[in-house]
Amino acid sequence: MEGMENREDLKSMLPFLPLLLGSSNLFWPSQVVKSLETLSKGPLYSKVDSGELLFNAISHIRDSLALPSLQPVAPFAHGGYALFFDELISRAEASKWFEEVVPALANLLLRLPSLLESHYQDADYLFNGVGTGLRLLGSQEAGIVFLGQELVAALLTCAFFCLFPVSDRGSKRLPTINFDNLFEDIYESYSKKQENKIKCIMHYFERICSSMPEGFVSFERKVLLLEQLPLCVSYPEADFWSKSVVSLCPFEVHSSGFIEDQSNGALEVDFANKYLGGGALRSGCLQEEIRFMISPELIAGMLFLPCMEDNEAIEIVGAERFSNYTGYASSFCFSGDHVDKRNVDGFRRCKTRIVAIDALCRAGMRQYKCTYLLREANKAFCGFLDQSNCDHHKSPFQDGGSQGSQCMETDKDTNVVVKDFPVRSPPVF
Secondary structure, eight states: OOOGGGOHHHHHHGGGSSOEEOSSOEEOOHHHHHHHHHHHTOHHHHOOOSHHHHHHHHHHHHHHHOOTTOOOOOTTHHHHHHHIIIIISOHHHHHHIIIIIHHHHHHHHHHHHHHHHHHHHHHTTSBTTBOOSSOOOOTTOOEEEEEEHHHHHHHHHHHHTTOSOOTTTTTTTOOOOSSHHHHHHHHHSOOHHHHHHHHHHHHHHHHHHHSOOOOEEEEEEEEOBSSOOTTSOBOOOHHHHHHOOOOOOOOEEESSSOGGGSOTTOEEEEEEOSSTTTTTTTTOOSHHHHHHHHSGGGGGGGGTOOOOOTTEEEEEEOOOOOEEEEOOGGGOEEEEEOOOOOOBOTTSBBSOEEEEEEOOTTOGGGGGSHHHHHHHHHHHHHHHOOGGGSTTTOOTTSGGGHHHHHHHGGGTTOOEEEEOOOOSSOOOO
């Protein structure tokens, strides 16, 4: 097996992880281990029994990392942690958090190095010849990452503790990942929807600390190549669409209900920001952000997936839903536990398939120009296309369109569910 220090996938992620890499293993600095061990013993030992003291403990752990790329947290994040845990939730809920959840999260962070090492040991054998290890999946880099749900939980705990280095994320066009802005927003400009967004995520942590899920979640960057290459699906020109005689696949439109409540096996559309997750970890609360709150495992993709280009989409399979909700935008409200009863596939992924496709931003009347109509059609095509069914990834646009018929027809069993839902800029379908 390839040594940890020689893995290219791990090397691409090291600037964005809070761990250190030795000659053959990942590890926390010793002072971080001591702090986490103290937290894991509960409030009688750690004395952490309030939001204010929790933030102080987080700050101490961050200081112990001594990473040059670990920038200060948002200025008023401390106020948000104190407000939420000390004033906005009941004392019974707070007691449970500090007595049960925080110690469990500390133990989960202590296991993060070994969870990542096991992940990389298994990543080369999941698919024959296809790497699935956690890595930076950059622009125009088609690929897939498989993460165990326990590893996802550990990564989200890092985000809750604001431990991810962020100074290099902007240059790589990566979304926000730490939770400091989420908490700062509730302190600086309190809103009910922001409180309930945090409640969804805290409920997720409560659930995984009482019963850790054992499945997997996959994150795939899908790319339509901008150049014509053999055996590849390329970005079609307008002429292809205008002359196509391929029949449309079955398509259902539901005028009521929610996208995430549709039948097992449906393809769900995330009306996405080009930065995956949009304002999920800030003050946003529209369709994409709500989906990320009720299924927080989606947030893990924000760690390693830079923003999408016009010829790209992101597909996430296996994200479990943990929360129910009511309302939308300013009326959004957490409404209790959700037990996801969907079946799992052969890779132990929950059969929830979400495709993130971003529409033109504030396009106005220009969206009706041919260039932009083509962009929107191809963006949807990229998201909906299952390339694994396309006769070994042959281009559907070779040989005057005959291959197009063969490839497009393989998706006839896909249910694409679109709801009459308010979004920033609805894509053209």
